[in-house]
Amino acid sequence: MLKVALAQLNPTVGDLQGNGLAIAQAAIAATQAGAELLVTPELALCGYPPRDLLLNPDFVSATGRALTTLAAQLPPQLTVLVGTVAPNPQAGQVGAKPLFNSAALLQGGTVQRFFHKKLLPTYDVFDEDRYFAPGQGSNRFDWKQYQIGVAICEDAWNDETFWEHKAYPIDPIAALADCDFLVNLSASPFATGKQHLRERLFGHGAQRWQLPTLCVNQVGGNDDLIFDGGSFVCDRQGQVVARLPQFAEGLAVVDVFPDKVQGEISPLPSLPEAEIWEALVLGLRDYARKCGFHKVVLGLSGGIDSALVAAIAAAAVGPAQVLGVLMPSPYSSQHSIVDAQALAANLGIATQMLPIGPLMAEADRTLGPLFTGTPWGLAEENLQSRLRGLLLMAVSNKWGHLLVSTGNKSEMAVGYCTLYGDTNGGLAVIGDLPKTQVYALCRWLNREREIIPENILTKPPSAELRPNQRDQDSLPPYEVLDDILERLLVQRQAIAEIVTAGHDPATVTLVQRLVTKAEFKRWQAPPTLRLHNRAFGSGWRMPLAARRTELP
Amino acid sequence: MLKVALAQLNPTVGDLQGNGLAIAQAAIAATQAGAELLVTPELALCGYPPRDLLLNPDFVSATGRALTTLAAQLPPQLTVLVGTVAPNPQAGQVGAKPLFNSAALLQGGTVQRFFHKKLLPTYDVFDEDRYFAPGQGSNRFDWKQYQIGVAICEDAWNDETFWEHKAYPIDPIAALADCDFLVNLSASPFATGKQHLRERLFGHGAQRWQLPTLCVNQVGGNDDLIFDGGSFVCDRQGQVVARLPQFAEGLAVVDVFPDKVQGEISPLPSLPEAEIWEALVLGLRDYARKCGFHKVVLGLSGGIDSALVAAIAAAAVGPAQVLGVLMPSPYSSQHSIVDAQALAANLGIATQMLPIGPLMAEADRTLGPLFTGTPWGLAEENLQSRLRGLLLMAVSNKWGHLLVSTGNKSEMAVGYCTLYGDTNGGLAVIGDLPKTQVYALCRWLNREREIIPENILTKPPSAELRPNQRDQDSLPPYEVLDDILERLLVQRQAIAEIVTAGHDPATVTLVQRLVTKAEFKRWQAPPTLRLHNRAFGSGWRMPLAARRTELP
16 A cells, blocks of 8 residues: 655745745655655646746756755655656757656655656647647656556546547557556646546546546646646546545645555535635635735725625635725715625725715816817716726825726626726736626625625616616626627637527627627736636737628 | 749738738739739738637638638639638547648639648747647649749748757758749748848758748738738749848749749848838838727827837828827926927827826825825826826727827836836837837937937936936946846846846846836736847736745
């Protein structure tokens, strides 16, 4: 029997010292728990995704030095597989990107060897062909009486029963089928329901190759990506026999017997809303922490989006560290203020009131010489949003709060937002959550006691940029809009397919046109916490100076 | 003898109708000039780079239909090679991205066959592995008495005499060495001096393989990328025997004889400043045009950056379509207004004056309850910049001007700019031009008569956000800063290397720290016209929630 420790770590990208320390601490804890082998997530030493830091020669050489130093610090009786980058010795010859995405085998105080990732995801938010050469060698090692296979994340995501077509011509796991067990170092970002998919996919592989599989996943928020952890073990029947909690760091030790694997199974969140909530709280908390912010500021409009983001912020950094700023205009309804204050009281966060009427009037006076005689319209509506954005940034600059933006995915999709106004912020917390899911999440949040005031949940949504404005004056009902957006953006259905599903052709065309027209706003948007398989942000790369026409 | 036409086209991404029409018109002109073969740039039918439009099934099928329609519209006696996407018939099987980046051979009214790009650039601004499968087949065809080789852009960029190491294990050109000549369909983006490199590299290949080479490059601005055209022909001795002008559409017809190739040679710009000027004017003109803007607005501070951008805008869309807005504050010097007005008079552009003093005072009053007792500082400085940004966006929203931002690369690098303030705009025109090059370009612009007022060139640069502020109070001298930035960002030198080159270690470390700290501003910056091999923008992908530490 072999005791193997799974270290579900939360690295900060680039923080070699902090990440190395966390690995060393996990190694001590693993040894104390009797483990002889410790496995970390993918690129645990430098954090995932390091992006273009990998193009920096200082950073790559520092990572190499950190690995050597780390190896010398580890308990001598422990064997450790650490995710890191490795130089490609073929660099300088043909066909060679300079790096591998690797697992380093550390034993006896030194770096023994590397196993390189073979399948490099280059789609959606992944750019691994940009940095890495695919590994070619054998990813297995003999140790004690065991033959151990090593895979890195995508290496196992090549199963034709789960994808319409396999994305890669080789299956790195097939070559490891005669090993005693497989370890997979992962940095697999969260999307709703992704953990179920992971366990089905890895379970299928474990059963297919009769290969017990230990998957160690990164946890934590890194920019727009949330890693949910949920590291788990499948036995050779494909059953999950051990699991770490999602959305938290942790260390699990499992017992690998010749005929079975034993460990503890943490439950998964029972509802999708619970999972999304945990993801958003972690995403915001880590973005703030890793960027060095202790406090969060946001505008409280009295609407549901800012209410939800305030609740997330209070959970992420603590209510005492959150400031909600009420910025009523002459077009704001009284209930906006009352509702926002009730929300703040429920959450226990501080508020400040900065009425924008006088600034609006002064802006009108300043622009008067130019605007006289023109009809009141979009320019004046946007001024209100931009004055609010300006005041929030002043607060952020004055006291070092992280400003978070509160727009939802439906708005960001169709451009129902003001660039340099309500889009302002270091992080778009719910920019990948459609409006209908914003409601669902708030109702779930209220399941035990009222956190989001009931009036916020029931009143018709409005931007309140002109008298009696309602979202539904400009947009299709959110149930319709969100279904079209899901089909258009996430499922990538063709227009005809969406119409066949029952939507009005004119509405579908309108939504597509609005989505295209709003690309320029998304180009300049803050990082958006990613909740679905196709989100706005680093995986959304659309042209701006473009036009969609067809040859007749 | 064969007459071959090179169509240096300026497609709009996604505009299948407009791009198809331009190809059809080039085909008519080519036929009238006696050509029997016409070659377009890479992806000329959909425009390069189409980015994630390629993930849209409607767009891909529309492109296929457009190609069929186009083939039927062409003069029957003309053979045409058109850059387009082609479906991968292996999609649905293993290892297959669904598309190829291809040259379609159109003859006799139909699509005869495709030649697929083999080398897919995936670095810097290029993401081709994200979309395309590499071609495997033979890229040659027999036609009349000729054997013609077909390459697509990167296929020819694999020459170990020009790169420290070849980037790809295969050389697609070697397999075509026995052809009579080679055509290369390119979309090779501009960088300073790139045309000289192209001609040396292609010339070397032509000589090495004894293979006359016709390179047809896209021209025009597409988002942050400027394509400079400069399509050219090398004979088998590697000499350039024909060249189209840079930065303009054009059609050239060359005579391909068994022993020589003849054409006309347009000269290249004689100075780097002339080349950069042409690039920026084209980049701004096309961004405005392709996004549907006719007018440009910008803030005129009286400083050199906005002066240069105003001159570029006047050249790009015409002085009558440019509005310069002067927004003096109580900290603005009188010469700022005088200099800005002199500049506007020199350019013939309209100006408006919107003093921001009253808005600043009102913002102070609004924030008073919060800010009382705090020292005046960054928050108040940024307010001025953000009030200006807000007024400019109001003008843009009111009349549909394209707002352009005026920050230079040195500022964008070290974060000497205000997010949601002076960074506001649809396009960052000189965001890849270091401050020292801003001066050089302005002096070049003044070579015949004063366009940029002399006082703007000679006064010390200042943001004028507090009394007597000078850039050099906060930053190293621009000559020093720009050299460090060039080494750090473009040449990717290690810190030690930059220090060895003679820079003060503390200054180098400071600059690197400032660059890292400003990543969040660049994440939300507008597209930045790219002038150098490593620019901020779509090819700059850095983490935000990151920290750079080393294990001791």
